[in-house]
Amino acid sequence: MADPYTPDSQQPAEPQPRPNAAGREPNWERAALERIALAAIHEQRAARRWKIFFRFAFLAMWLLIFFGIFSVSHETPVATGRHTALISLEGEIAADGNANAKDIDRSLRRAFADDDTAGVVLYINSPGGSPVQAGIINAEIRRLRKKYPAKPLYVVVGDMCASGGYYVAAAADKIYVDRASIVGSIGVLMDGFGFTGLMDKLGIQRRLHTAGANKGFYDPFSPDTPAMDAHAQDMLDQIHQQFIDAVKQGRGARLHETPDMFSGLFWTGEKSVALGLADGFGDTGYVAREVIKAPDIVDYTEKEGISDRIARKFGAAVGAGAVHALVMGGWKLH
Missing domain, CATH: 1.20.5 (Single alpha-helices involved in coiled-coils or other helix-helix interfaces)
Incomplete structure (x- = not known):
């Protein structure tokens, strides 16, 4: 007879959970x-x-x-006694850019108004830009030179002083360049694109409705007309003549005018001196030290604060969006 406590003994098996009728384990809800x-x-x-x-x-x-x-966005330069005031104009001249008339003019006014300023150097490294902005700066330079006749303003050219940049420079007492600088490009352009041929090939139809016969002037998706071209050329010629007059007024008898001087061509700094577009060779340090005789340089360039940058960018984005919705391209002194 088997021992009931050995492993071979028969023990009642524990009940095992069995799936319900739906095939789920017990307590599946929990x-x-x-x-x-x-x-x-x-x-x-x-x-x-x-x-x-x-x-x-x-x-x-x-x-x-x-x-x-x-934040302080317009810092006042620290007074250092008699000094040369420096203002930098770099990049494209545009109302919504760093080189805009408002900031440059404000910097110029602060520099001239300082009693310790012996002379002003306007450093220009620009390919040009807006003729309006360049014209405003040119006029302000001439006004300040008349108001402060004892304080000369000299332009020092970096890599480039072309088109609108030269429009500004022409108002200076003298212009100093490097022999390899690019100077000139006295001309005006209006650029844009026309897509009418491509649209014809793709079978795209332009639907433009205007109130006013010329409201769709130079719409890039519509063909231009001889009347449009004539009107645009007339405006270009007017602005070009304004540019030429500003250069002749500023440079006077120093210009050695040639047939292509106002054609939009540009020259090296060395050639620009020979043509009378510039007066000599030198950088900012040289002009401060040897010409103005005030080697200490104080930077009056307008420093843009964060709030100014946000406001300007927002305003520029809104304005540019409206303008470019109507006209693609624009007037530029490039």
């Missing part, structure tokens, strides 16, 4: 509820993390705006 609860917890944690992130981002944005509003 397991499903637990999974749902865990998923909800994870979702709540993720939502809290994103909420914290956005709060910090919002705070950072407001701190940036606060800093921009209350």
Whole structure:
């Protein structure tokens, strides 16, 4: 007879869970509820993390705006006694760019108004740009030279002083260049594109409705006409003559005029001196030291603050979007 306590003894088997009629394990409802609860917890944690992130981002944005509003954007140069005032005009001359008439003119006024300023150097490294902005700066230079006759203004050219850049430079007492600088390009252009041929090939029809016979003037998707070309050329010629008059007024008898001087060509700094477009060779340090006789240089260039940059970019984006929706291209002294 077998021992009832040995492994071979017969023991009643424990009941095993059996699937129900639907094939699910017992207590499946509880397991499903637990999974749902865990998923909800994870979702709540993720939502809290994103909420914290956005709060910090919002705070950072407001701190940036606060800093921009209350930051000093127009620093006054530190007085150093008798000195040469420096203003830099670099890049394209445009109302929405760093080289704009408002900032350059304000820098010029501050430089001239300083009692310790012995002379002003306007450093130009620009391919040109807006004839309006260049003309405003040219006029302000002439006004300040008349108001402060004892304080000369000299232009020092970097790599390039072309077109609108030279429009500005022509108002100076003298212009100094490097022998390899690019100088000149006294001309005006109006650029854009026409897509009518491509549209015909693609079978695209332009639907333009205007109130006013010339409201769609030079629409890039419509063909131009001889009348449009004549009107545009007339405006170009007018602006070109304004440019020529400013150069002749500023340079006077120093110009050795040639047939192609006002044709839009440009020359090296060495050739520009020979043509009377410039007066000599030298950099900023040379002019301050040897010409103005005030080697200490103080930079009066307008420093743009964050708030100014945000406001200008926003305004420029709104304005440019409206303008370019009507006209692609524009007038440039390039």
